[in-house]
Amino acid sequence: MTKNASTTGLYTKKAIKCFTNPKNYGRIKNPDGIGKVGNPVCGDVMWLYLKIGKKGRKEYIEDVKFETFGCVAAIATSSILTDLVKGKTLQAALKIDNQKIVKSLGGLPPIKLHCSVLAANALKKAVEDYQKQKEKKKSK
Amino acid sequence: MIKRGTKYYFDYAAATPVDPRVIQAVSFHNKNYFGNTMSLHQFGQSAKNILETSRAIVAGLIKANPEEIIFTSSATESNNLALKGVAEANHKKGKHIIISQIEHPCVMESAEWLESQGFEITRLPVDKYGLVSLAALKGAIKSDTVLVSIIHASNEIGTIQPIRAIGKICRAKGVYFHTDAAQSFGKVPINVVKDNIDLLTASAHKMYGPKGAACLYVRKGVKIEPILHGGGQEKGLRSSTVNVPAIAGFAKACEICGREMSHESVRLIKLRNGLIQGVLKRIPNAYLLGHTRKRLPNNINFRFDHVEGESMVVQLDLLGIAASTGSACSSAKLEPSHVLLALGLKHEQAHGSLRISLGRWTKKSEIDYLLKVLPGIINKLREISPYK
Numbered sequence: 001m002t003k004n005a006s007t008t009g010l011y012t013k014k015a016i017k018c019f020t021n022p023k024n025y026g027r028i029k030n031p032d033g034i035g036k037v038g039n040p041v042c043g044d045v046m047w048l049y050l051k052i053g054k055k056g057r058k059e060y061i062e063d064v065k066f067e068t069f070g071c072v073a074a075i076a077t078s079s080i081l082t083d084l085v086k087g088k089t090l091q092a093a094l095k096i097d098n099q100k101i102v103k104s105l106g107g108l109p110p111i112k113l114h115c116s117v118l119a120a121n122a123l124k125k126a127v128e129d130y131q132k133q134k135e136k137k138k139s140k
Numbered sequence: 141m142i143k144r145g146t147k148y149y150f151d152y153a154a155a156t157p158v159d160p161r162v163i164q165a166v167s168f169h170n171k172n173y174f175g176n177t178m179s180l181h182q183f184g185q186s187a188k189n190i191l192e193t194s195r196a197i198v199a200g201l202i203k204a205n206p207e208e209i210i211f212t213s214s215a216t217e218s219n220n221l222a223l224k225g226v227a228e229a230n231h232k233k234g235k236h237i238i239i240s241q242i243e244h245p246c247v248m249e250s251a252e253w254l255e256s257q258g259f260e261i262t263r264l265p266v267d268k269y270g271l272v273s274l275a276a277l278k279g280a281i282k283s284d285t286v287l288v289s290i291i292h293a294s295n296e297i298g299t300i301q302p303i304r305a306i307g308k309i310c311r312a313k314g315v316y317f318h319t320d321a322a323q324s325f326g327k328v329p330i331n332v333v334k335d336n337i338d339l340l341t342a343s344a345h346k347m348y349g350p351k352g353a354a355c356l357y358v359r360k361g362v363k364i365e366p367i368l369h370g371g372g373q374e375k376g377l378r379s380s381t382v383n384v385p386a387i388a389g390f391a392k393a394c395e396i397c398g399r400e401m402s403h404e405s406v407r408l409i410k411l412r413n414g415l416i417q418g419v420l421k422r423i424p425n426a427y428l429l430g431h432t433r434k435r436l437p438n439n440i441n442f443r444f445d446h447v448e449g450e451s452m453v454v455q456l457d458l459l460g461i462a463a464s465t466g467s468a469c470s471s472a473k474l475e476p477s478h479v480l481l482a483l484g485l486k487h488e489q490a491h492g493s494l495r496i497s498l499g500r501w502t503k504k505s506e507i508d509y510l511l512k513v514l515p516g517i518i519n520k521l522r523e524i525s526p527y528k
């Protein structure tokens with residue numbers, strides 16, 4: 001973890017980059033799914049918006065955006081998660097767990113690992129929300 | 141023009157740079173006065189002389205007698221000694237101790253430990269500016285109260301307590317009054333006699349001295365037991381070989397602060413108020429924490445809605461600016477600062493705190509630079525935040 005340490009010491013260069021230049025932040029109007037999660041450890045909040053598209057019979061993430069009120073790690077993991085899942089099928093996207101997120105940041109300080117769980121949970125919730133909405137429409 | 145790679149230090153409350161005159165004093169004494177003050181020979185005795193001269197200088201800054209200064213290694217040690225030492229020496233009289241809810245962790249934790257040892261602790265609340273109520277203090281003192289320990293100036297929000305009035309109440313009730321003056325010592329005038337103080341904690345590294353040198357003022361006649369036992373240095377109250385060079389540096393730092401205090405505080409208050417007004421004008425939903433007037437000349441603490449402190453601190457750090465926060469995310473326990481919660485702030489409000497502390501080398505141009513970049517940082521983080 002100490003290698004690649006940025007000027008701020010605690011974080012990898014990659015994490016700092018994702019934090020200072022986050023991708024895909026903001027809102028999606030009329031999203032197909034929203035995942036709103038709070039971090040039970042420190043009280044931070046992340047909202048994830050999904051737009052689902054269809055390729056043949058497969059559903060994939062056409063667009064994804066996040067809004068996060070939290071620390072450097074929370075923002076960096078939010079950003080990298082959206083990067084990782086964009087364009088992926090739902091199935092593939094759901095395979096991305098917090099370990100993968102942490103790995104793609106080149107690591108996180110141990111005390112900040114809980115922040116990456118936030119992002120993974122937000123995704124799960126957003127997909128769940130999407131599926132629930134779909135069921136509702138079907139049953140109408 | 142601000143050069144790239146320039147560093148802006150706004151964290152004087154955490155540690156001050158060591159004044160070059162102090163560095164010189166420390167290394168001079170390291171070279172020439174390495175002797176052990178307990179040794180009988182000239183090396184020991186000359187070091188002992190330096191120690192006693194230093195003691196007199198440190199005492200002079202707060203109008204204490206030299207014999208009333210006990211040198212320690214840190215404010216944490218001094219506070220531990222004050223609380224545990226007084227508790228131990230006076231437990232026959234009573235087992236009740238009063239502190240405030242906004243003490244430094246070393247007082248909070250010492251009190252908690254004493255609680256586990258059968259002492260009763262009252263933690264006085266503060267108002268939204270961080271001030272304890274004198275009436276509440278009066279009401280809290282009981283017949284078995286032995287000590288009141290209230291921080292002079294808050295390390296986080298800079299609020300200065302009315303210690304003279306607090307001391308008066310304690311004196312009238314026959315209860316010892318200790319104050320942790322780590323942040324205020326050398327920055328605002330303190331007179332232990334007029335302020336009715338029985339014990340006072342001070343540390344060198346918050347006032348341009350070296351780390352590892354601190355002291356506890358113990359008024360003559362106060363009953364206190366040591367927490368370190370050994371060779372009996374410092375009147376038996378603090379056994380350990382005395383760190384003479386660091387203490388000589390501490391004394392030098394006191395000498396400089398004593399000379400420059402009145403002048404320097406006027407300068408700092410001007411810079412401080414300029415920064416406060418500038419930020420509140422430029423950034424919406426920004427609030428000053430602590431008291432507007434009853435605060436340290438060098439302390440500023442803001443709170444910004446909907447942004448998190450660690451994010452702010454790291455963004456600033458990337459621009460070469462050093463500041464700090466009371467946000468849960470940046471604490472080792474992932475809990476928000478107890479001081480901010482004591483002000484009545486909600487968890488998510490404490491999240492957005494940013495402490496900026498100034499000092500001897502803070503220039504107007506640095507304040508201007510901070511004022512220039514801070515709005516952009518807050519804006520960007522608010523754009524990312526779900527709450528707007």
Ligand code: FES
Nearest residue numbers: 042044071115469
């Ligand atoms: S979200 Fe609070 S520590 Fe990371």
